[in-house]
Amino acid sequence: MKYRFFCVAFLVLFSVACEKKPDAAKVQTAATTESHPDSEWKAHPLLSYEVVRELPHDSSAFTQGLLLSHGDWIESTGGYGASSIRRVAKTTGRVLMKKNLAANLFGEGVVELNGKLFQLTWMSQQGFIYDAKTLQQLGEFRYQGEGWGMTTDGKSLIMSDGSDRLRYLDPGTLRVTQEVVVRFNGKPVEMLNELEFVEGEIFANIWHADQIVRINPATGTVVGVIDLSGIDAKEKRRDPEHVLNGIAYDPVAQELFVTGKCWPKIYQIRLVPKTISR
Ligand SMILES: [Ca+2]
Numbered sequence: 001m002k003y004r005f006f007c008v009a010f011l012v013l014f015s016v017a018c019e020k021k022p023d024a025a026k027v028q029t030a031a032t033t034e035s036h037p038d039s040e041w042k043a044h045p046l047l048s049y050e051v052v053r054e055l056p057h058d059s060s061a062f063t064q065g066l067l068l069s070h071g072d073w074i075e076s077t078g079g080y081g082a083s084s085i086r087r088v089a090k091t092t093g094r095v096l097m098k099k100n101l102a103a104n105l106f107g108e109g110v111v112e113l114n115g116k117l118f119q120l121t122w123m124s125q126q127g128f129i130y131d132a133k134t135l136q137q138l139g140e141f142r143y144q145g146e147g148w149g150m151t152t153d154g155k156s157l158i159m160s161d162g163s164d165r166l167r168y169l170d171p172g173t174l175r176v177t178q179e180v181v182v183r184f185n186g187k188p189v190e191m192l193n194e195l196e197f198v199e200g201e202i203f204a205n206i207w208h209a210d211q212i213v214r215i216n217p218a219t220g221t222v223v224g225v226i227d228l229s230g231i232d233a234k235e236k237r238r239d240p241e242h243v244l245n246g247i248a249y250d251p252v253a254q255e256l257f258v259t260g261k262c263w264p265k266i267y268q269i270r271l272v273p274k275t276i277s278r
Pocket of ligand 1: 065196248
């Protein structure tokens with residue numbers, strides 16, 4: 001189903017992009033030779049990428065959640081007996097702090113808000129709250145269904161559960177305050193996984209796809225797709241589950257990073273308009 005979604009999405013978005021920008025060659029040239037304001041990408045429904053730099057990543061870390069916190073990575077890893085929450089040095093990849101989860105828990109998305117980290121687990125309906133600086137556990141919470149990704153708009157916690165919906169949680173009560181169904185061209189988009197709030201939009205990995213969808217947080221409408229094909233060669237992956245799954249954004253520096261489960265690198269990328277050869 002996900003492949004069908006992307007075929008339809010690409011066709012529709014390309015047709016929209018082509019209507020707006022009939023001279024594809026000029027667009028491609030401009031994307032690679034001119035410097036753009038960093039938010040210029042928002043005008044383009046279909047985006048590709050350029051790698052700005054590569055940073056080391058623990059290739060044993062089954063990445064389920066990634067964010068930047070005071071210049072370090074905060075990462076949640078999955079796997080039974082291998083799940084953790086960790087603070088990692090951004091440029092060296094060195095693990096600075098790490099708390100392991102119990103062997104019966106599978107770590108999932110993580111988000112920071114108001115000095116606290118909130119971490120989901122996959123199927124145990126159990127979430128954890130930590131002090132963001134020390135990783136000391138402050139509490140636990142429960143939720144219904146599965147836990148996949150997390151991010152925040154600065155007010156609510158926003159979580160995915162592998163379906164087509166995003167739940168908004170009050171960070172104090174952990175109760176659901178709002179839900180949005182994510183749709184592209186009126187059709188639901190499922191398998192929403194790792195999340196990141198980027199310049200007023202929600203970026204979401206689609207599980208087992210090399211694409212990220214850009215979502216309007218108020219309506220759930222998909223406003224664009226980022227095609228990350230080729231960023232980490234699939235044929236080099238040791239396991240078919242080692243898929244793209246990790247988005248982090250530094251809103252001050254306006255730097256965007258992506259990685260995947262057990263990938264040896266985190267990539268800083270620049271978003272550029274995508275064109276197709278005909
Ligand atoms: Ca993230």
